[in-house]
Amino acid sequence: MYKNYTMNQTSLPLEWSCFLPSTHIIFEIHEFIESRDDRVFTLFESSDGRPGYHPRLLIKALLFAYSEGVYSGRKIEKMMTENIPMIWAMSSEIISYRTINRFRASEYCQKLLPELFVDFTVKLKTENFITMNELFIDGTKIEANANKYSFVWKKAVDKYADSLKIKTKQYFQDEIQPMVEECMHMDDVAELSISDLENIATLIEKEITELSADIEEKPIQGKNPKKQKRRRLKKHLRKLRDDFLPRKKKYEDYDQLFNGRNSFSKIDTDATFMRMKDDHMMNGQLKAAYNIQIGTENQFVLTYDIFSNPTDTRTLIPFVESINQLPQTIVADAGYGSEENLDYLDSIGVNHLIKYNLFDKEQTRSYKKSPRNRKNWSYHSEGNYFTDRNNNRFDFSHISHRKNRSGFCQGIHVYKPDYPEQTEQKTFHYNWHYESLKEIESNKLLSPEGSKIFARRKIEVEPVFGQVKANLGFARFHLRGKEKVKVDIGLAFMANNFKKYRKMKIS
Numbered sequence: 001m002y003k004n005y006t007m008n009q010t011s012l013p014l015e016w017s018c019f020l021p022s023t024h025i026i027f028e029i030h031e032f033i034e035s036r037d038d039r040v041f042t043l044f045e046s047s048d049g050r051p052g053y054h055p056r057l058l059i060k061a062l063l064f065a066y067s068e069g070v071y072s073g074r075k076i077e078k079m080m081t082e083n084i085p086m087i088w089a090m091s092s093e094i095i096s097y098r099t100i101n102r103f104r105a106s107e108y109c110q111k112l113l114p115e116l117f118v119d120f121t122v123k124l125k126t127e128n129f130i131t132m133n134e135l136f137i138d139g140t141k142i143e144a145n146a147n148k149y150s151f152v153w154k155k156a157v158d159k160y161a162d163s164l165k166i167k168t169k170q171y172f173q174d175e176i177q178p179m180v181e182e183c184m185h186m187d188d189v190a191e192l193s194i195s196d197l198e199n200i201a202t203l204i205e206k207e208i209t210e211l212s213a214d215i216e217e218k219p220i221q222g223k224n225p226k227k228q229k230r231r232r233l234k235k236h237l238r239k240l241r242d243d244f245l246p247r248k249k250k251y252e253d254y255d256q257l258f259n260g261r262n263s264f265s266k267i268d269t270d271a272t273f274m275r276m277k278d279d280h281m282m283n284g285q286l287k288a289a290y291n292i293q294i295g296t297e298n299q300f301v302l303t304y305d306i307f308s309n310p311t312d313t314r315t316l317i318p319f320v321e322s323i324n325q326l327p328q329t330i331v332a333d334a335g336y337g338s339e340e341n342l343d344y345l346d347s348i349g350v351n352h353l354i355k356y357n358l359f360d361k362e363q364t365r366s367y368k369k370s371p372r373n374r375k376n377w378s379y380h381s382e383g384n385y386f387t388d389r390n391n392n393r394f395d396f397s398h399i400s401h402r403k404n405r406s407g408f409c410q411g412i413h414v415y416k417p418d419y420p421e422q423t424e425q426k427t428f429h430y431n432w433h434y435e436s437l438k439e440i441e442s443n444k445l446l447s448p449e450g451s452k453i454f455a456r457r458k459i460e461v462e463p464v465f466g467q468v469k470a471n472l473g474f475a476r477f478h479l480r481g482k483e484k485v486k487v488d489i490g491l492a493f494m495a496n497n498f499k500k501y502r503k504m505k506i507s
Helices: 025-034 038-044 055-067 073-082 084-089 097-104 107-126 154-176 181-186 194-217 225-258 313-321 339-347 365-369 432-446 448-455 462-471 482-506
Strands: 134-143 151-153 263-265 272-275 286-297 300-307 329-332 351-354 378-380 385-387 393-403 409-417 428-430
Touching: 025 055, 025 084, 025 107, 025 482, 038 107, 055 073, 055 084, 055 097, 055 107, 055 482, 073 084, 073 097, 097 107, 097 482, 107 300, 107 482, 134 300, 134 313, 134 462, 151 154, 154 194, 154 225, 194 225, 225 263, 263 272, 263 286, 286 313, 286 482, 300 313, 300 482, 313 339, 329 448, 339 351, 339 432, 351 432, 351 448, 409 432, 432 448, 462 482
Parallel strands: 134 329, 329 351
Antiparallel strands: 134 286, 151 263, 272 286, 286 300, 378 385, 385 393, 393 409, 409 428
16 A cells, blocks of 8 residues: 555645754854845945846855855756755755856955854854864865876976076077177177067067068079078077077966975966875875865864965964964964974964974883983083083084075084094084973973863864865865865865854754
């Protein structure tokens, strides 16, 4: 026996929300977006063309689609005709995928998202989901929307650019200069720039024009040396305009795109080639990617930023500078524990719990007993020298100043043994300022309160990356360019925040 049904019965349409459970995530997204002040959306207003869709609808569509792991504009449009929560949120409007993609890639969306994150942080603070006492910082790499074979390497570009400088200079001296009299005065030029090459091309053109006029006025039977010279000049002109000039311009454009990086992708020039963890071939393959930095509390992403350099060390200072409201304490792993970073956080008055590179190693029994451990040496302040466990004396020699890429200068004190032939270690380098910072950091990390806070790092920030990559399926960017990529990942983080908020609110 089966339950009867009919496909032809006439019925009045019901409110779409009646089909949804009261705890559905779309209600949280709708309530949050609709409660935002109208001033946030005034920058979208325009008097040109037909009336546009309200940005509230568009941002709600994107947030809900991202929470469902849907990132394609065409699939988001399809959801507006088939997905009941989306139909309700869009008021039965069907927005073209072109409009969705244009809005997502627009500078308006780039300005809107930071406002939404600030408002959402205030909402979480008001409802006591976060305290803003600690901010847990970490980073991950996500593959860019670019082919893995679209790389441009700085070393290769520098090599070919230097080769081109020599080749153009030699070609000019051997082939062009003997034929064009006006080029004689350029003999002392060390390097031919783009403007120099363009001027030479102009002079060759002028010479060709004069030869052509001379040939027409004074025709010669048989071989004409002027025609031969004109052919050679035309060949040199093609060489300049079709080979030297395009390559010269290309290498100069590449040099600007590097902007301190070692590589970039031709498809997404803001992306840098990085070593990824998901290396299925296990051959250390590099992929175009971005370094994503986030700050979380209670697994909510409160702030985020995009960087093109693969290491986390040089991202902390610009990331902290971009935070609107600084927390009481910043917590991060050993990738951020450089002297520059610790010094910077002290200078702005922010407490921090950050491991340095050798912190875990220093806690091992073998390191504590190691003869290379500086704590097992004796320092004599009067003579400014160290003695190791074998009573070998290391006297102060000089201070070595090292400057990193960001311009931060370290003062390394170099100590040398009195009898080098009797010691295994020929020099001893000691950074007094950094060692004092590490000592302070170590005491805070080993204290009961500090170790308790730092232990939360693994359950605060690490799961967020797993939720976004595994649960939402966000393993690769869908837009290109640093600003658009920031919108892409920002929507994913905000969607994940709503999922987390709904779950915690229900429980």
